[in-house]
Amino acid sequence: MNLILLAPEDIRHDRLASVRDPRRLRHLREVHRARVGDVLTLGVQDGGIGRGELTLLSDDEARFALETLDTPPPPALPVHLVLALPRPRMLARSLEHVTAMGVKRITLLHTRRVEKSYWQSPELEPAKIHEHLVLGLEQARDTALPEVDVAKGFRPFVEERLPQLLEGRRGLVAHPGMPSPCPTGLSEPCVLLIGPEGGFIPYEVERLLEAGCEGIHLGPRILRVETAVVALLARLF
Amino acid sequence: MNLILLAPEDIRHDRLASVRDPRRLRHLREVHRARVGDVLTLGVQDGGIGRGELTLLSDDEARFALETLDTPPPPALPVHLVLALPRPRMLARSLEHVTAMGVKRITLLHTRRVEKSYWQSPELEPAKIHEHLVLGLEQARDTALPEVDVAKGFRPFVEERLPQLLEGRRGLVAHPGMPSPCPTGLSEPCVLLIGPEGGFIPYEVERLLEAGCEGIHLGPRILRVETAVVALLARLF
Numbered sequence: 001m002n003l004i005l006l007a008p009e010d011i012r013h014d015r016l017a018s019v020r021d022p023r024r025l026r027h028l029r030e031v032h033r034a035r036v037g038d039v040l041t042l043g044v045q046d047g048g049i050g051r052g053e054l055t056l057l058s059d060d061e062a063r064f065a066l067e068t069l070d071t072p073p074p075p076a077l078p079v080h081l082v083l084a085l086p087r088p089r090m091l092a093r094s095l096e097h098v099t100a101m102g103v104k105r106i107t108l109l110h111t112r113r114v115e116k117s118y119w120q121s122p123e124l125e126p127a128k129i130h131e132h133l134v135l136g137l138e139q140a141r142d143t144a145l146p147e148v149d150v151a152k153g154f155r156p157f158v159e160e161r162l163p164q165l166l167e168g169r170r171g172l173v174a175h176p177g178m179p180s181p182c183p184t185g186l187s188e189p190c191v192l193l194i195g196p197e198g199g200f201i202p203y204e205v206e207r208l209l210e211a212g213c214e215g216i217h218l219g220p221r222i223l224r225v226e227t228a229v230v231a232l233l234a235r236l237f
Numbered sequence: 238m239n240l241i242l243l244a245p246e247d248i249r250h251d252r253l254a255s256v257r258d259p260r261r262l263r264h265l266r267e268v269h270r271a272r273v274g275d276v277l278t279l280g281v282q283d284g285g286i287g288r289g290e291l292t293l294l295s296d297d298e299a300r301f302a303l304e305t306l307d308t309p310p311p312p313a314l315p316v317h318l319v320l321a322l323p324r325p326r327m328l329a330r331s332l333e334h335v336t337a338m339g340v341k342r343i344t345l346l347h348t349r350r351v352e353k354s355y356w357q358s359p360e361l362e363p364a365k366i367h368e369h370l371v372l373g374l375e376q377a378r379d380t381a382l383p384e385v386d387v388a389k390g391f392r393p394f395v396e397e398r399l400p401q402l403l404e405g406r407r408g409l410v411a412h413p414g415m416p417s418p419c420p421t422g423l424s425e426p427c428v429l430l431i432g433p434e435g436g437f438i439p440y441e442v443e444r445l446l447e448a449g450c451e452g453i454h455l456g457p458r459i460l461r462v463e464t465a466v467v468a469l470l471a472r473l474f
Contacts, residue, residue: 002459074456074457075457096464097461097464100458100464101460101464101468102458139459139461140459140460141457141458141459142458184421184422184472185421218471220311220378221311221337221338221377221378221379222376222377222378223337223338223376223377224333224334224337224376227333227334227337230464230468231338231467231468231470231471232471234455234467234468234469234471235421235471
């Protein structure tokens with residue numbers, strides 16, 4: 001928690017914030033070892049960043065006197081990430097990694113090799129997803145909450161949704177064996193598509209390429225999704 | 238397990254391998270859904286890669302008839318990674334990530350902000366470290382086992398060990414706020430040093446720079462060690 005992210009309901013009035021959830025209270029006590037009088041970095045969800053003085057720390061509340069929170073969050077990555085739904089624990093970690101790296105649009109996609117049971121995981125509940133996004137933002141000192149949606153059918157996604165996403169954006173399908181190495185130093189908007197463990201099936205790769213995406217690879221090593229997604233983002237931008 | 242990594246003791250004779258540990262047997266059954274007659278990819282630790290036919294699968298043994306295992310493993314990264322010892326679970330995942338990416342030399346370093354208790358973790362036992370290295374190799378279809386050592390004193394490391402490591406290698410200290418962005422597309426040998434959660438302390442950064450390392454950064458976002466290490470390797474090479 002390199003930044004204490006304030007939800008709108010944490011702000012009592014212009015100059016006072018009150019944090020009451022056990023996770024943040026525990027973190028303030030155990031990791032920050034915070035004491036009344038400490039000045040910490042805070043940010044408002046989808047707003048600015050600044051400092052605040054801890055004026056009260058009790059079992060169920062931390063209260064901050066806020067200075068001006070007007071520093072903008074770090075720049076976002078110009079990418080819409082389309083991720084074949086990983087298994088639940090890998091989803092959780094991947095959401096934290098990519099949020100910390102600055103991804104702001106994430107679509108979780110069903111593909112042939114996604115296990116159907118993953119769609120029933122509690123990790124997909126909005127509150128759980130929100131929790132991982134917040135952890136990623138707190139880590140990276142960011143305030144801009146990513147948007148996450150789901151596409152539970154591959155064909156409707158490719159036929160109806162992808163053409164819109166590709167308007168004004170470069171489409172990149174990361175898949176082992178594709179002809180081009182992952183490009184570097186991009187600044188234009190992209191859609192980055194990453195398959196599940198075991199990869200996209202050949203039919204899916206064909207449809208994505210037909211839709212106008214370029215196939216890219218990360219070399220001969222096959223990486224786990226959570227490793228590959230970080231490596232791709234780090235190399236692309 | 239994109240490759241079944243055979244330890245020397247798994248090889249009965251020239252053309253026969255026998256796998257007996259529960260982890261790999263379970264994986265063969267549950268993930269590969271392997272049946273007698275299936276041909277799978279195998280590799281010999283620190284040796285070549287090839288195919289083998291499953292000739293027996295019982296509760297306590299999988300037996301393979303080996304073809305020639307003469308495909309070399311994928312290229313290694315020319316980097317010696319010096320990682321401030323992360324907390325145990327992050328160590329485990331980081332070892333898997335960096336092994337999958339092709340790192341072959343890893344030194345785990347004590348620095349001021351490494352919690353002393355981490356050095357007592359069971360994750361540091363050679364057998365546990367070996368397990369994570371093997372998982373990384375199996376993921377990336379590699380056979381060359383990384384070497385991992387520890388440096389439990391920062392000063393002896395900087396004064397005695399680092400000068401040797403930097404002979405013929407470029408030293409890079411990844412630390413927020415350093416003047417240069419992380420370089421890309423390197424092919425020369427490097428030593429990459431990464432601090433703990435909370436970073437190196439200023440004294441440590443100074444000593445590393447004095448020793449001849451360059452300070453590099455990944456931008457304004459503060460990443461967790463396991464995210465940063467993947468992002469740095471992906472960008473450097």
